[in-house]
Amino acid sequence: MGQGQQERVTTSLAGAVAEEIGASLAPVDAELERRYPGDPGTRQPVHTVYVPGDAFTADTLRDWGDRALAALDEHAPDAAAFAAALGLDETLADDVYARVRAKLEREPVEDLRVDFEDGYGSRPDAEEDEAAARAARLIAAAYADGTAAPYMGIRMKCMEAAVRDRGIRTLDIFLTGLLEAGALPDGLVLTLPKVTYAEQVTAMARLLDAFEKTRGLVPGRIGFEIQIETSQSILATDGTATVARMIQAAEGRATGLHYGTFDYSACLGVSAAHQASDHPAADHAKAVMQVAAAGTGVRVCDGSTNVLPVGPTEKVHDAWRLHYGLTRRALARAYYQGWDMHPGHLPTRYAAVFAFYREGFERAAARLARYVDRAGGDVMDEPATAKALAGYLLRGLDCGALDPAEVARQTGLTRADLEGFASPRRGDLTATAR
Numbered sequence: 001m002g003q004g005q006q007e008r009v010t011t012s013l014a015g016a017v018a019e020e021i022g023a024s025l026a027p028v029d030a031e032l033e034r035r036y037p038g039d040p041g042t043r044q045p046v047h048t049v050y051v052p053g054d055a056f057t058a059d060t061l062r063d064w065g066d067r068a069l070a071a072l073d074e075h076a077p078d079a080a081a082f083a084a085a086l087g088l089d090e091t092l093a094d095d096v097y098a099r100v101r102a103k104l105e106r107e108p109v110e111d112l113r114v115d116f117e118d119g120y121g122s123r124p125d126a127e128e129d130e131a132a133a134r135a136a137r138l139i140a141a142a143y144a145d146g147t148a149a150p151y152m153g154i155r156m157k158c159m160e161a162a163v164r165d166r167g168i169r170t171l172d173i174f175l176t177g178l179l180e181a182g183a184l185p186d187g188l189v190l191t192l193p194k195v196t197y198a199e200q201v202t203a204m205a206r207l208l209d210a211f212e213k214t215r216g217l218v219p220g221r222i223g224f225e226i227q228i229e230t231s232q233s234i235l236a237t238d239g240t241a242t243v244a245r246m247i248q249a250a251e252g253r254a255t256g257l258h259y260g261t262f263d264y265s266a267c268l269g270v271s272a273a274h275q276a277s278d279h280p281a282a283d284h285a286k287a288v289m290q291v292a293a294a295g296t297g298v299r300v301c302d303g304s305t306n307v308l309p310v311g312p313t314e315k316v317h318d319a320w321r322l323h324y325g326l327t328r329r330a331l332a333r334a335y336y337q338g339w340d341m342h343p344g345h346l347p348t349r350y351a352a353v354f355a356f357y358r359e360g361f362e363r364a365a366a367r368l369a370r371y372v373d374r375a376g377g378d379v380m381d382e383p384a385t386a387k388a389l390a391g392y393l394l395r396g397l398d399c400g401a402l403d404p405a406e407v408a409r410q411t412g413l414t415r416a417d418l419e420g421f422a423s424p425r426r427g428d429l430t431a432t433a434r
Contacts, residue, residue, distance in 0.1 A: 038297060192224050197232070226257050286302065357402055366410065367385075397418075
């Protein structure tokens with residue numbers, strides 16, 4: 001057959017066969033769409049900061065940023081000192097240090113949770129009522145005047161019998177206070193701690209449904225995070241992964257799975273000296289969480305370190321190196337969010353995040369550009385890899401590690417283009433390939 005001659009195409013199966021198969025798989029298609037909608041395509045904060053309900057004030061966000069800057073001034077007054085303390089590549093030192101300081105001045109906290117659980121404890125009802133109402137008033141005011149973190153909310157008490165009613169009341173006071181102040185902010189986040197059974201997640205979903213109906217809100221408006229800090233939340237008595245059932249029990253309201261380092265470690269009998277986010281028990285739990293959440297649109301958040309960067313410079317540097325290393329380790333394992341317990345953790349959180357994205361930026365941008373242009377290279381990438389590359393660049397942009405102009409220059413793509421690659425629901429990954 002000569003070149004350019006049209007190929008003769010023949011088939012054997014009747015069209016009815018494909019139709020029958022399509023009909024038989026229609027329920028599966030619908031189930032896949034419902035259970036695995038993919039990433040929501042929204043910004044994920046790099047951390048969550050916890051502040052006890054009685055300690056939260058209108059100045060908390062700025063105070064954390066100022067205290068973090070003061071820690072830098074005292075213990076790492078320039079890029080060289082900071083890089084030496086962390087073992088940061090000298091070629092990145094100036095850029096990362098400048099970005100860290102700018103971040104602490106501009107947006108020191110990306111996600112703040114006013115804590116009414118372990119960080120708050122048991123208080124007289126009148127006292128917790130007042131603290132919950134104050135949290136609502138201050139958060140509403142922060143969103144109104146533009147001083148809020150991108151994400152803010154509360155961690156209530158859990159659904160266990162002893163504290164259930166108290167937790168429900170605090171949540172009601174907080175949400176009602178936000179509505180009385182105007183509306184629920186777009187960055188609202190709620191955290192349900194110490195979840196053991198999927199039924200507790202269902203109860204939370206029903207509670208929020210009842211609130212929405214009472215206040216005339218759009219159904220499903222309010223989501224929540226599930227905190228994983230008990231062994232039962234990972235493995236059920238029948239040997240199945242409880243956390244997978246919890247995601248489904250949330251009825252579409254689950255937004256995140258947060259690993260609780262110390263409660264979970266203690267639950268397994270890990271001694272205090274070895275309770276850390278890089279313990280094998282922690283790695284197992286987070287791996288199960290990661291697999292259960294994959295494709296569901298629910299994001300996984302790492303835990304925290306309880307080693308605080310306080311005291312003389314030598315001790316601060318030791319704590320910084322630990323926190324920096326744990327954060328870099330988590331990022332490599334695709335845990336893009338973690339907890340920060342002290343203002344002194346902010347410099348190393350952002351240093352680790354910025355270094356992670358700065359180090360890989362040029363190669364990731366070049367790979368994505370080659371994929372888009374269908375050009376060759378030393379790596380043969382597929383659509384799934386293009387999705388990961390775009391997601392990497394978007395996360396770097398969101399946190400301030402990368403600048404829009406340099407990403408556009410290196411990739412030839414706009415942010416909208418990147419979002420199209422990162423979120424398949426926005427269009428076929430191959431559609432934008434030139």
